[in-house]
Amino acid sequence: DEAKLTRAFLDWVEIMEGQKRFAAIDRADFIVFAAGLVLRELIKQAPAREISGLTQLIETETNAGTLEIVRFWPEGFLYTNYCVSVISAIHEQEFGTTPGIDKCADDLRTWWSYRENVTEMPAYAVAFLDRFLGAEPNWITPDRAQSRQAMQRALVSSRASDALRQL
Numbered sequence: 001d002e003a004k005l006t007r008a009f010l011d012w013v014e015i016m017e018g019q020k021r022f023a024a025i026d027r028a029d030f031i032v033f034a035a036g037l038v039l040r041e042l043i044k045q046a047p048a049r050e051i052s053g054l055t056q057l058i059e060t061e062t063n064a065g066t067l068e069i070v071r072f073w074p075e076g077f078l079y080t081n082y083c084v085s086v087i088s089a090i091h092e093q094e095f096g097t098t099p100g101i102d103k104c105a106d107d108l109r110t111w112w113s114y115r116e117n118v119t120e121m122p123a124y125a126v127a128f129l130d131r132f133l134g135a136e137p138n139w140i141t142p143d144r145a146q147s148r149q150a151m152q153r154a155l156v157s158s159r160a161s162d163a164l165r166q167l
Contacts, residue, residue, distance in 0.1 A: 001046075001047045001048075001049075004045040011041050015037055015041075015143075019037075019145045022145035025154045026148075026154040029150035029151060031090050032087055035084075039079055039125040040126055043076065043118050048075045048078055066106065072108060072111055072115075073115050084132065102132055102133065110131075124139070125142075126142040126143050135149075
């Protein structure tokens with residue numbers, strides 16, 4: 001649904017305006033955070049829907065485990081895979097590396113929890129994306145950049161550097 005997809009990205013842009021200053025604090029973490037906010041908006045707006053064909057997919061050695069997740073929640077898998085791909089592309093371009101995917105991303109039980117939790121609180125999409133990428137999620141305020149562990153560490157380090165410069 002193009003209207004819902006447009007709404008998701010316009011809402012994301014509006015949200016990012018209030019948080020973009022954190023990109024200067026820890027750019028690598030901010031990229032993951034920004035993608036998490038995209039994921040939240042995609043889940044909220046639900047622009048995609050499965051129409052047919054998933055029952056005909058054949059499990060292979062390459063997609064073993066993933067196929068059951070795709071069948072369980074095709075839209076969530078699509079949105080999440082899109083965001084992980086964007087993060088990987090940007091990290092590769094800017095830092096020459098890509099973040100690893102945690103083994104929990106292949107666990108259907110995690111996806112059950114993911115789907116159930118984001119239905120109740122879409123902001124949890126940010127936390128689950130962090131978890132899939134091997135970071136420690138912020139379950140209390142996942143959609144606030146200043147609450148992220150990486151941002152807090154960078155801010156503390158920055159304050160310490162400022163204090164040392166003043167000595």
